[in-house]
Amino acid sequence: MVTLDAMGTQIDIARQIKEAQGDYVLALKSNQGKLYTQVKDWFEQAIEKNWNSVEYSYDDTMEGGHHRVESRQVWAVAIAELPALHRQRQWRGLTTVVRVCSTRYLWNKPSFMTIGHRYTFVGVSGIHYFVWIDHDFVVATPKL
Template identity: 55%
Template sequence: MPSHDTFSRVFARIEPQQFQECFLSWVNAIVGELELNVIAIDGKTMKQSYDRNDQQKALHIVTAWSSSHQLVLGQKKVHKKSNDLTAIPALIEMLEIAVSVITIDAMGCQKNITSLIIKKKRDYILALKGNQKLLYEAVKDWFEVAQKSDYLGREYNYYKQVEAGHHRVEKRQVWTVDVSELPHLHNQELWTGLKTVVMIVSERRLWNKTTDTRCYIFRR
């Protein structure tokens, strides 16, 4: 049985760029059979990857992930003097995968990223938070006003899901609205392909009650 040190020596000899090219070639060869509908892109800092002696910061990697198949589709290292905003477009360019939707958290809610996703002939769901303050507040305020009037005279779609397990109950409510129902949003024409805004209200019950409200922009 190979030891820990043997694995370490083998991994240390692998040339990263060649390995990535081989891995992507393998992924592209099999994903056509997997019918991927959603790819989640997210950045994570690798635990215990720092080295104090060499003044090396912890490694941060942006990953493309298929949750339905539990499969990593590609990764991009974030360079020391950069952040997710440079790694995400590079990762999207790497993936030659025809999928329905790419999801990214609020860090990736950028106009150039929506343009790139549309260029690659895919759709997107991007979390909307304070980094796009004017757009976020316009969407959030519209939903608050609409809910007070029970969406009277407004077209929308609604979905509810309830899950129970581990002594916890979680209810999710989702409202989707076509942007044509809203007043003109801030810089709306610059958000390539934007068609829908989304609000999700999650209610978790354990020994107490926690409610979380999130907004998204959606190209579908």
């Protein structure tokens, strides 16, 4: 499995990974313009409508260290649940889109701060569930 930050989130790279029989997890950030906006807006609407008729996987974690506690919420949605995305057919092997929302609680602050929402493109066959395992990567595991 190849994991790349936004700089590596490119159609040609996804194609090369799939041609080599690999799988990918690619960060989707605002440098993807229209594609990023479509995914972000879709997730916001789905959450606002309480996931009405949308199949998704969800996981949350809490981890502490370095005088802080960070909680993460992770939603994974099959690409078939979303309307057609900008240049979607060019993203070879794209199966899933993931949203991660992180909130950090600092030991010396009376309140919390939301770090933000991150989105990820996933090209992994037969995967339906995602868990967050560290600060940078979403790892796919088969749904049990």
